[in-house]
Amino acid sequence: MKLSDYEYTLPKELIAQVPAAQRDLSRLLVLGRRSGEIEHRHFGDLISYLNEGDALVLNETKVFPARLLGEKEGTGARVELFLLRERDEGTWETLVRPGRRIPVGTHLSFGGGRLRCRVIGLTESGGRVVRFDKVDGSFEDALAEIGKMPLPPYIHREAEDSDVQRYQTVYAKKKGAVAAPTAGLHFTPELLDRIREKGVSIIPVILHVGIGTFRPVTAPDPRDHPMESEYHEVSESAAAHIGRIKASGGRIVAVGTTVVRTLETVAKDDGSVKSGAGWTKKFIYPPYDFRVVDALVTNFHLPKSTLLMLVAAFAGREFVLKAYEEAIQRRYRFYSYGDAMLVW
Template identity: 45%
Template sequence: MKLSQFKFKLPDELIAVTPAKNRDESRLMIIDRQTGKIEHETFKSILDHFDDKDVFIFNNTMVFPARLYGNKEKTGAKIEVFLLRELNSELRLWDVLVDPARKIRIGNKLYFGEDDSMVAEVIDNTTSRGRTLRFLYDGPHDEFKKALYDLGETPLPKYIDREVQKDDPMRYQTIFAKHEGAVVAPAAGLHFSRELLKRMEIKGIDIAFATVHSGLGNFRDIDVEDLTKHKMDSEQMLVNEELVRIVNKAKDEQRKVCAVGTSVMRAIETAVSTDGHLKPYDGWTNKFIFPPYEFTVATSMVTNFHMPLSTLLMMTCAFGGHDLIMDAYEIAVKEQYRFGAYGDAMLII
């Protein structure tokens, strides 16, 4: 497959900049892979397509306030710092992106907060944009982390072109977020409300959790036409014993297994064994899924409507079939579905 096969025209006004009023009231497009039939519903009707003992797999990562704004020493130039991950808690070392990158050199100090209460020193240039910062903070680690996160804001994707609002920290987070580490929300999971999870429980649908700390690699531009030459950024993930037990039991009983989001799909396809069963996995994945690809675990998938030329769209096409999904996207644009993390969803069965 070539990069150009995932191009489509997306009007700016269809990119959702705010979430639906209620999580489970987004629109839901249902795509049947066998028949090619496409239907239009609301998200809360999703359970009509599942039965007792079917399984939903969610990503329970927690997004942290990763975007900070600071000033460079001497010049006072405004610098955006995007926290990616903590490298060493004792030394207060963080892997970050800085913008504009050209202004930042090793040895530069950056100041954060109205009273410059947080100071960081650039100690390494790892890539053209990436840096390692050492935060100069003397207190206990918990106190440092709180002070750092108080300065940060919710890392909304750049395509949500507006200031962060007071409800974003809650809405750009799933209700089952538990393990901190993501800078990108697992968007498909944002549609699930407490009421919907309660209805799943009543209906007897089983719930399992993977943990995938989604990173900015999801939004990185692909600069090669031949997709086999693209390298995905690695993301930390955990598939634990409980998830393995629930999913393998469902597989053996020929129940439906629904992957909620591309991050979950990547995780379970990373942790699958040659006999089609899951095995526990605690590590990193840079698995890049694009058509053609043979899936072995999930029988269905929930995902949002993604940007043109994105790796997320490519995985969706791998699962639903390239032509069918691209036709569905054409319909979505015509029917004015909302795209992006705060947008509408599709269920591929």
């Protein structure tokens, strides 16, 4: 397995900088794994590929405004803090810029003093551990007031008010992600209602997407790439529902690579799943025997990324790269705010 096997050339103008005017009007490239066919549809047509008795599994994680712009107390130097993971109340693992100028002991201020913190340690990856002072009201309210949505690094603009809604799925419930599960961005409440009316189950799980989703693979052999751990939850009712769908011959349609990794983390040999919560470093690459997932809704992913490797494991590397080439020729929009694929 070579990293160069997952390279492709994407014109910069195809990297979507804004979402589609309407969520379900984005385009949908359909890959038939068995037929070898490629179709070109719109996302609202997804329903025609779903059957009564199937289940759509969604990731209900919610992106929080993890990006803070402020200053060093004492000098007024500008700083940027990116919240990654809360260790305990008020203590966070973070990324900070400029890192070399933010040693342990530094005091930082955001929103004119609305939030203040002190750097108390370093993380294994070179980030900072900070402890926030107590605030008037709740920390979450203060973060909502002055934090910014953490748009991906390939979106070359500042977050706008509209991103608060559009860089979030319509079914997001539990805060904890620093990146959206972007395959879900295409769904509207109306489309989900139509899917339910067709007799397709909607089953929620949780995986809080971490910053590692944006980190490229650099190891010549991708199998040496270290995955960062991400928190996941599968409720007892969700696990039981998935088991019933599999036992009755229905298909499990995963909405996004985060759902695939969650389900394959908790998979049993018979295709059912275990309930529970925990942390996963699941890295799926070819060849891989999928035990739970039967079809996949996903966006177009970066070259040499773990996400592209997962899709290649599901549909075959050569077929996926052929589909990507066709998508480029047909001017599909790529990455988080781009168009979607159905692999079935």
